[in-house]
Amino acid sequence: MNKAFANAIGKLRGLHKQIESSLTNDSHLNPQYKSGTDLNAFVPIVSRLQLNSFSVFEKLAALTVPDERAHITLESVSALSRGFDDYNDLVTATRQYIDSIVSDSYQLYLLDPKSFNYHVLVSLNSFSKYATKSLAHALFNTEVESALNEFGTIKFKDWTKSHITECNHSTFAQKVDFLFSVLGAPTDPELPDDLKNLFKFSSEFTHIGYTSTFFTSTTGAEVIFGDDDGPYLPSTENFSELKYEVLETACKALLATYIPSLVQCLEKLMLKSQAEKFSALLHQNAAALFDAIATRNSKYFFFIKTGLIGSSAAIPLTCMCGETRTWVPPHARTELFCTSCGSSFQLLEVDGDGGYIITSNGPAKIIGANVPDFRDLPMAEQIKLLKQCEEAAKGAHGPQPGSQPDAAR
Known part of the structure; x- marks a missing residue:
């Protein structure tokens, strides 16, 4: 499943180059998004948003590669032991993935200026609090500083509905429910709850919860098990099972939220003929991933x-x-x-x-x-x-x- 997931991400990254080229061609855009219009600002935003997504997606793919057990022996089986650092890396990447895929899908579907302002300005406001001078100099130009200063005049309680910002779905769960209400119910009816539960589970790890820290940092000798592929440890099996569950949910989320939201986004930005071309390619990618999920472990x-x-x-x-x-x-x-x-x-x-x-x-x-x-x-x-x-x-x-x-x- 990891290979199918990585292949799907690779195809999306490859397709991005074609989408970016088409978005920079005014003759391919709907009138309200052409150069010189206010909404044309979404053209580079959509392109950059995709690249940001791929970086997060690829990190999770890299951390869910199956363990290589071909040359593991009783003497070297300890190399398969999994502890706090392994779980922390995996679950942090998982949290980033589900946060990213839901938030990015939400923004791609909406393409709303005030909604995008809210999420960017809240992020910039937090980042600026502790950014070093060199980071601030690299990221904050006069225009960004002006926007932050204006945002700073707005009371916290008014952030979600002001003259420059708006957020009708502020929590992760609300965004999940909204996406499935507009994109349609997923093939797996349990996916919305799985995403919410994975969000809670990853919060326990990323916030250094008592249970997760105790479970992953407990040391001691492990019983050595074996199967047709050779020896392995209980911590290896537990970690592999978690990787599999994460991968399954990650693949289903890509199919049910990100790809259909990107299709909807391109249908808003582009003329029908262009949007349909990319929609067909995106659906082909989705079909290949769906087939990989449907036939797994048979x-x-x-x-x-x-x-x-x-x-x-x-x-x-x-x-x-x-x-x-x-x-x-x-x-x-x-x-x-x-x-x-x-x-x-x-x-x-x-x-x-x-x-x-x-x-x-x-x-x-x-x-x-x-x-x-x-x-x-x-x-x-x-x-x-x-x-x-x-x-x-x-x-x-x-x-x-x-x-x-x-x-x-």
Whole structure:
């Protein structure tokens, strides 16, 4: 899942360059956002907001990479121990991520001057209190200082509704509820509560709560466990489970809040033809991430010609999520999983000269058979095989390649 998350962020960063180029072209913008208008100020803001988001997103991706256990032994297993520093780094990055993705999605959707003023000025006001002279000199020009001075004349109780600022949803939970009210209910109905609970959980860590500090800083000898991948420690397992839960929520939030908010933002800024082009690309990215989430940790079956396993051949295994893993000699069984979604692979060896296996999903080529892929066959041959599939559907059930066994025929 980490790879799918990182890939989605990478695609968003790559797409940003195209979006930025289009936003700087007046002929691509709606009239109210063209150069010379007050709202044109949102053009560089939207571009910068995306770059800020990516920095935060990439930090979480870097901290949720799976542990490398290939060369861990009983003597070196202590390297996998996880304590206060590890949890603190992960959960702080998680807090930054969910804060960023909800706040940025909120601003991208609204594109409202007063709302944006509120969040920027509150941030600048806090930053300026302790910023060094060199930082202040680098960030605060005359215009920014003037805005801060004007903001300083407003009473705290009036910050959320003044002549230059407005905030109708000041808390994290309120922003979450607002986003799902305008963007629609997420595929996972528990996501709004998951985001709020993760916010509370991360607050316990980032504010150095009693429970989190006690749990992560307690030292002592750990029992060594083991599985097919080698030895590991209880703290390793606990930490890995937390990373997985965080990643799952992070991916779902990207799908349900950030991408649709960016689509809405571009539809406001750009002419319909331009907005639709980027909307299609963003939805493609979302679909790829959604598929990776939907197929994660499944068990898939593949038919393979007898004799290939253990040979010198590199064997391509394409998962249902679209990722292809090349299984290279000496064909270690520990490598039979998808590096993208984490699903496991089981290979069923087939004797004889047959080229295809008939399944309820249609004909499947036996890996290693000297026949074309089904889609490369002449149409008459495809129809012939499909008719055989219809007949087989009435017969006995058996495992289906690229599918879970309970759905196979």
